Amino acid sequence: MRDFDAIVVGTGPGGATAAQVLAEAGRSVCMLEKGANHLLALDAPYGPLGHVSNDELKFTRRHFLGPDPLLEPRTFRGDESGGDHEFVGDVNNLPSTVGGGGFHADGKLPRFREEDFCARSTLGPVDGADVVDWPFGYAELEPFYTEAERLVGVAGDHTANPFAAWRSGPYPMPPGPDMFCATLTTAAAERLGYHPYRAPTGVNSVEYDGRPACNNCGFCADFGCPIEAKGDPVGMLRAALRTGRTEIRPGVRVTEIVLDATGRRARGVRYVDAAGEPGEVHAETVVVAAGAFETPRLLARSGVGNPDVVGRYLMYHLQTLVLGLFPFRLHAYKGRSVTHLMDDPIVPDAAALAAAHQAGLPYARGGIVEHGGAGLPILEALHLPPGEAHSRAMLESVMRDRMAAFTMQGEDLPQAGNRIDDDPRVRDAWGRPAGRVTYTPHRHDVVAATHWAPRLEAVMREAGAHTTFWVTSPTLRENLRPGADPTPRSRHIMGTARMGTDPRTSVCDPGQRCWDVENVVVTDSSVFPTSTGYGPTLTIVATALRAARLVVG
Amino acid sequence: MPEFLTAAEHRTLAAACDRLIPPVDGHPGAAALGVADYVDGLLGAFTVDPPRIWAGGPFSGRAGGDPGFRRFLPLTPMEELAWRTRIEGSQGDPAREFNGPVVGWQARYRAGLAALGADFAEQDPDEQDRRLAADPEFRSLCYEHACEGAYAAPEYGGNRAGGGWRAIGFPGDSQPRGYTEAEVSGRA
Ligand SMILES: Cc1cc2nc3c(=O)[nH]c(=O)nc-3n(C[C@H](O)[C@H](O)[C@H](O)COP(=O)(O)OP(=O)(O)OC[C@H]3O[C@@H](n4cnc5c(N)ncnc54)[C@H](O)[C@@H]3O)c2cc1C
Ligand code: SF4
Numbered sequence A: 001m002r003d004f005d006a007i008v009v010g011t012g013p014g015g016a017t018a019a020q021v022l023a024e025a026g027r028s029v030c031m032l033e034k035g036a037n038h039l040l041a042l043d044a045p046y047g048p049l050g051h052v053s054n055d056e057l058k059f060t061r062r063h064f065l066g067p068d069p070l071l072e073p074r075t076f077r078g079d080e081s082g083g084d085h086e087f088v089g090d091v092n093n094l095p096s097t098v099g100g101g102g103f104h105a106d107g108k109l110p111r112f113r114e115e116d117f118c119a120r121s122t123l124g125p126v127d128g129a130d131v132v133d134w135p136f137g138y139a140e141l142e143p144f145y146t147e148a149e150r151l152v153g154v155a156g157d158h159t160a161n162p163f164a165a166w167r168s169g170p171y172p173m174p175p176g177p178d179m180f181c182a183t184l185t186t187a188a189a190e191r192l193g194y195h196p197y198r199a200p201t202g203v204n205s206v207e208y209d210g211r212p213a214c215n216n217c218g219f220c221a222d223f224g225c226p227i228e229a230k231g232d233p234v235g236m237l238r239a240a241l242r243t244g245r246t247e248i249r250p251g252v253r254v255t256e257i258v259l260d261a262t263g264r265r266a267r268g269v270r271y272v273d274a275a276g277e278p279g280e281v282h283a284e285t286v287v288v289a290a291g292a293f294e295t296p297r298l299l300a301r302s303g304v305g306n307p308d309v310v311g312r313y314l315m316y317h318l319q320t321l322v323l324g325l326f327p328f329r330l331h332a333y334k335g336r337s338v339t340h341l342m343d344d345p346i347v348p349d350a351a352a353l354a355a356a357h358q359a360g361l362p363y364a365r366g367g368i369v370e371h372g373g374a375g376l377p378i379l380e381a382l383h384l385p386p387g388e389a390h391s392r393a394m395l396e397s398v399m400r401d402r403m404a405a406f407t408m409q410g411e412d413l414p415q416a417g418n419r420i421d422d423d424p425r426v427r428d429a430w431g432r433p434a435g436r437v438t439y440t441p442h443r444h445d446v447v448a449a450t451h452w453a454p455r456l457e458a459v460m461r462e463a464g465a466h467t468t469f470w471v472t473s474p475t476l477r478e479n480l481r482p483g484a485d486p487t488p489r490s491r492h493i494m495g496t497a498r499m500g501t502d503p504r505t506s507v508c509d510p511g512q513r514c515w516d517v518e519n520v521v522v523t524d525s526s527v528f529p530t531s532t533g534y535g536p537t538l539t540i541v542a543t544a545l546r547a548a549r550l551v552v553g
Numbered sequence B: 001m002p003e004f005l006t007a008a009e010h011r012t013l014a015a016a017c018d019r020l021i022p023p024v025d026g027h028p029g030a031a032a033l034g035v036a037d038y039v040d041g042l043l044g045a046f047t048v049d050p051p052r053i054w055a056g057g058p059f060s061g062r063a064g065g066d067p068g069f070r071r072f073l074p075l076t077p078m079e080e081l082a083w084r085t086r087i088e089g090s091q092g093d094p095a096r097e098f099n100g101p102v103v104g105w106q107a108r109y110r111a112g113l114a115a116l117g118a119d120f121a122e123q124d125p126d127e128q129d130r131r132l133a134a135d136p137e138f139r140s141l142c143y144e145h146a147c148e149g150a151y152a153a154p155e156y157g158g159n160r161a162g163g164g165w166r167a168i169g170f171p172g173d174s175q176p177r178g179y180t181e182a183e184v185s186g187r188a
Helices: A013-024 A056-061 A114-123 A138-152 A180-191 A234-242 A291-301 A350-358 A377-383 A388-396 A443-463 A537-552 B007-020 B035-043 B077-088 B105-116 B125-133 B136-151 B160-168 B181-185
Strands: A004-009 A029-033 A074-077 A087-089 A196-198 A246-250 A253-259 A266-272 A278-288 A318-325 A338-342 A369-373 A403-410 A419-427 A433-438 A467-473 A520-522
Touching (some): A004 A013, A004 A266, A013 A029, A013 A138, A013 A278, A029 A278, A056 A377, A074 A419, A114 A138, A138 A537, A180 A403, A180 A443, A180 B181, A234 A246, A253 A278, A253 A291, A278 A291, A278 A537, A291 A419, A350 A443, A377 B160, A388 B160, A443 A467, B007 B035, B035 B136, B105 B136, B136 B160
Parallel strands (some): A004 A278, A029 A246, A278 A520
Antiparallel strands (some): A074 A087, A196 A338, A266 A278, A318 A467, A338 A369, A419 A433
16 A cells, blocks of 8 residues: 655655655655744745744744753763763754755755765875775766755855866856845955855845845855745755655654565555654555654654664864954854855865874875854853943944854764664653764864865964964863763764665665665665765755656666 | 732842843943843733733834734633643642643742842852852743843833844834835845
8 A cells, every 4th residue: 555656754854855856756755754844834825933033032042942851851972981972962953844954944055076985095095094985986977066056045156266176067056145244254255265165155146946036135154045036945945845745744753664574675664743643654665764863763753774884984174163253243143154164174284284294194084174154142251251341242242243153064974883873761652762973083184174264264364363273063072061062063964874886884885775664765874885075955955856766767 | 010920029139130141331231121021920910811921912012013023912721721730830839740840930030139148149250150049940031021121122121122132133023014125135
């Protein structure tokens, strides 16, 4: 018995993309999403619901987009010596809501470089890491990148980044306006010989796909867009709904993939709905796009995927935050949070190679540097001490309106010991084990961070900052104060169901199908064999397009 | 009239928060910003339906459009469970105790304010600071909520008339007006 041609678990960028491809190819699609729906009406013409707003409290303090860490705690430890866990609460929580994390990301959407798909064969092995090539190369993915940029609606300048991979055409839209703070930091970076460029961003700079141009409201990263100027993934979800063959069911928590008697094919999934009622739905294909945190847990719970590999090779980006305090106000509360990137740390120069060699590493690759400003007032306030110093510092706004920030998304090498599994002691409100992270960055990641941090501080000073400092996330173990949050704040999560060409060392085949249960297809960043130094999301969409096309034939 | 706190508790809380975010030239203190109203609105969130947890959207009306922030959004049953547990505590309800008992904010404020003393508001600042320092956990709870109450959207009960934002040079929510290209890229 089959209710739909395909089930899609998760409505983030990965799931939304797969749903659009399947539905447009004539398949009936049932999307199951454990979060609530604040994104779009589920009846034609699928307009916005009007729940999204410029509201710092709602989005950053009151878990509006979920998951609520009280209902769904997660746990963290650096390694086994941390016992069952060292921390309980919000661990890498991406929104759990219709639209997933795409909904509130600020959508910097660069492509990876050619070399990123073959790091092992071009750069060689690294001790203590399992760096591997991707099962396909950039040339194969290029048309899907082009299509992904069109589906989401990416604004950018294709001539601006000298390190960018070749591409078959320009971006669908020109770039949006530069933030004032970025005009200072990019000019400084250029003076010091770096190559900043206007960030390709999934935000409309002109009216596109029936949605308006961004009006630079400033509540971008961490917020949904009240006027739908961000296309990820509302563009894909709406396209899927418009076929008339897609149904989205919010509040439905998939608990298990149901296999047939042979154990080699999925029949569908089991779930608990918003009212707490259990149910089952059946389909020919099960697409899993629950995000790289939940996908491996769902596979493991269902006995799907190579058990020696599922959940392992968890990667983030080692984030290096370089902060500069300026003698004047920067008003970074206007604009799209980040308007420029630079790739220089991804392509090691002589100094970066020397630092790597000195540390006994063949190379050290950092990541994109995001040129942005500071956060919003509640965040600023919470970082200050109470008392008169609070009120005076808020008046001056040293840590907000006078602060610029670089975030380097440093490449994180894959290690088998870094993983996601179930915590033996902590449960969620549904009585299921909480997800647990065991994670320590590789020495490579730390070397790249410590090499680049002072260089980026120099850029900040050149731009006019009188004071600079830097921190990493996760905080390096040696700098971690007792009681401090040891978790990585990165929301780029990858690698936990890696794809490859050998079923003994990977979970998914090169078509992102599980080797052992072929009609289970994974279309999120779980399949990434390496993290690269770029945001994952455009590549999630491009690989999901490719994988879904292989399903429809 | 406060919703959860008594008038006396409200007075103590306002005085306590005023030590955490005191008035200085150009910046009103927590008391004048209505931080105690914000906390009371949170503790009494479920006295209104939908509860005062998530303001609506998409606009507040301050930068144009309809004042949608005033229409609070309904919660799903599980979201209500979470927020009631946070505010009211688990109170022995097994559905709220899947990871053990939780002491709610209502009980923490009731006990914490009582410990500060009914005469807290009349004390001099040094004595007030001394009493606040005696319970660092309660002081941190008040501080966290004071930071929210001073700078969150006024629809949540604090940041009276946007005075917190005005003091720090933050215009607040900007939709549907947003900012022009010149405002984004220019120096001012
Ligand atoms: C503030 C912020 C800024 C960001 N900026 C960028 C950026 O500039 N560039 C970039 O590339 N990336 C960025 N990201 C990261 C980006 O959001 C993620 O890479 C992306 O959302 C991942 O997409 P996904 O489809 O794999 O998973 P998700 O978006 O995490 O979606 C997974 C969905 O599956 C649902 N789900 C999980 N388990 C179940 C289950 N058992 N049953 C039913 N549903 C389930 C979840 O509720 C969720 O909605 C940012 C993230 C944040 C938080
Ligand atoms: S800055 Fe632009 S894209 Fe971002 S939320 Fe505001 S209007 Fe939307």
